[in-house]
Amino acid sequence: MARQYFCMALAVLLLLGVASVSTSKGLKGKEHQRASQIPSQFSQEERVTMKETLKGAIQIPTVSFKPGEFNRTALAEFGEYVYKAFPTVFRTSFIQHEVVGEYSHLFTVQGSDPRLQPYMLLSHIDVVPAPDQGWEVPPFSGLERDGFIYGRGTLDNKNAVMAILQALELLLIRNYIPRRSFYIALGHDEEVSGAGGAQKISALLQARGVQLAFIVDEGGFIVDHIVPSLSKPIAMVSVSEKGVLNLMLQVNMTTGHSAIPSEETSIGILAAAVNRLEQTPMPNMFGSGPLTMTLQQLANKFPFPINIVMNNLWLFGLCKQSFRCRSLERSPLTNALVRTTTAVTVFHSGIKENVIPPVAQAIVNFRIHPAQTGQEVLELAKNIVADDRVQFHVLDAFDPLPVSPSDDQALGYQLIRPTVQSVFPEVNIVVPGICIGITDSRHYSNLATGIYRFTPIYMQPQDLHSFHGINEKISVQGYETQVKFIFEFIQNADADQRPVPHLHEL
Numbered sequence: 001m002a003r004q005y006f007c008m009a010l011a012v013l014l015l016l017g018v019a020s021v022s023t024s025k026g027l028k029g030k031e032h033q034r035a036s037q038i039p040s041q042f043s044q045e046e047r048v049t050m051k052e053t054l055k056g057a058i059q060i061p062t063v064s065f066k067p068g069e070f071n072r073t074a075l076a077e078f079g080e081y082v083y084k085a086f087p088t089v090f091r092t093s094f095i096q097h098e099v100v101g102e103y104s105h106l107f108t109v110q111g112s113d114p115r116l117q118p119y120m121l122l123s124h125i126d127v128v129p130a131p132d133q134g135w136e137v138p139p140f141s142g143l144e145r146d147g148f149i150y151g152r153g154t155l156d157n158k159n160a161v162m163a164i165l166q167a168l169e170l171l172l173i174r175n176y177i178p179r180r181s182f183y184i185a186l187g188h189d190e191e192v193s194g195a196g197g198a199q200k201i202s203a204l205l206q207a208r209g210v211q212l213a214f215i216v217d218e219g220g221f222i223v224d225h226i227v228p229s230l231s232k233p234i235a236m237v238s239v240s241e242k243g244v245l246n247l248m249l250q251v252n253m254t255t256g257h258s259a260i261p262s263e264e265t266s267i268g269i270l271a272a273a274v275n276r277l278e279q280t281p282m283p284n285m286f287g288s289g290p291l292t293m294t295l296q297q298l299a300n301k302f303p304f305p306i307n308i309v310m311n312n313l314w315l316f317g318l319c320k321q322s323f324r325c326r327s328l329e330r331s332p333l334t335n336a337l338v339r340t341t342t343a344v345t346v347f348h349s350g351i352k353e354n355v356i357p358p359v360a361q362a363i364v365n366f367r368i369h370p371a372q373t374g375q376e377v378l379e380l381a382k383n384i385v386a387d388d389r390v391q392f393h394v395l396d397a398f399d400p401l402p403v404s405p406s407d408d409q410a411l412g413y414q415l416i417r418p419t420v421q422s423v424f425p426e427v428n429i430v431v432p433g434i435c436i437g438i439t440d441s442r443h444y445s446n447l448a449t450g451i452y453r454f455t456p457i458y459m460q461p462q463d464l465h466s467f468h469g470i471n472e473k474i475s476v477q478g479y480e481t482q483v484k485f486i487f488e489f490i491q492n493a494d495a496d497q498r499p500v501p502h503l504h505e506l
């Protein structure tokens, strides 16, 4: 996932610290029995191959340094690696493989029933740089220790790349033939914008007139112990992601000798402006905007009296005064869920110790809450700075993604739920969430309304620091379970959808 962190469920759960969340209805029962399933059981030999294949993938340093700057040797090597690792995928007649934008990969898996609308599984093969310092094992070694495979990309996101291809390989070996067509898109530059990979794949599919039933990308996880008074694990499926506004602030003043300084300098004015932005957080948007609907739907699933509390929280803006809400704002992570965040990331000025510089520049990186737009954030920033001498230049911006449906009719969401229940029987709460990081899936919003960001692995709060940080690792068992999830998910997507009549046309 590009840039820090991850996706989180609706802050409402955290806010209330709900101790008695009800089991979501419909999770248990018939749904996942309907497909004639190839059992997700793997032999000892397959399990060893599975983890060794992941280790090999970690050892190829497919690093994205900055836009347009990648380890091209490694990206090319990675293409050859998957070709060798998953021979059945590449020689199956109903699977078409294409290289897009030099290093990204698109697989078209042709299903037997053309009436079913295809879907897409998404992930990315590039990783962020990983200097050796601080790692318990070298970051590109893929070494196994105490049941964990270490290395850059074990969580973000080669685990998904490899698990998708691995699950497909294992299904094909068992003579699986899909009914519903699907695509697998593996981008090569997600960490630096996705312009060369995901954007090109998206354009290619659009030119072919493809419309997808839904997309599954990286994002939410199964979280444990993140909601304070809730000891049960929760599967968080992110249905939206924050937008981004990179804003340059610039102050131009007349230059001069430092021996006769004027009262204010470009550096001082800019520093004050930046300080005002830091000291004045963007408004708390909890309960506003497109997530409200989802929150209300969710609230109805809770028992009395919690549903009443939840239904009224946003209506009366109680959150803004409540202690819990203020405590949410104090933690950087939960704060990021309730508002547009402000981060000053670059500050440039000065040439020489005895010259007052004419120009000072700073870049502020805003992550836009789904209830706001880039334009609104820009206006707010101008009002907060309230100084005409500061010029504003938008470097780049994109608005938050629309919220994907998570109701009974939402095919992708309704396929994830029973698959979670089958693979993780101990998890019986699945909730829609919001993604704090950004993913490649934003380049595909023209192809599908349902974009679900969900990685079927357990995530503890402390694991989050390893994303783009040190000692990124995945447990061998966690990776196997991820393969198992996709193995079942692909089969579940073939099943007839019930009891929703109009989905038959999909």
Ligand SMILES: *[C@@H]1O[C@H](CO)[C@@H](O)[C@H](O)[C@H]1NC(C)=O
Binding pocket: 060, 061, 063, 071, 072, 073, 074, 075, 077
């Ligand atoms: C690029 O990847 C190759 C392996 O494919 C590796 O030998 C080389 O050291 C990498 N270069 C950088 C700058 O990371």
Ligand SMILES: *[C@@H]1O[C@H](CO)[C@@H](O)[C@H](O)[C@H]1NC(C)=O
Binding pocket: 251, 252, 359
């Ligand atoms: C401010 O300085 C920058 C950098 O030197 C320059 O490009 C820009 O035109 C100046 N703007 C104004 C309004 O003077």
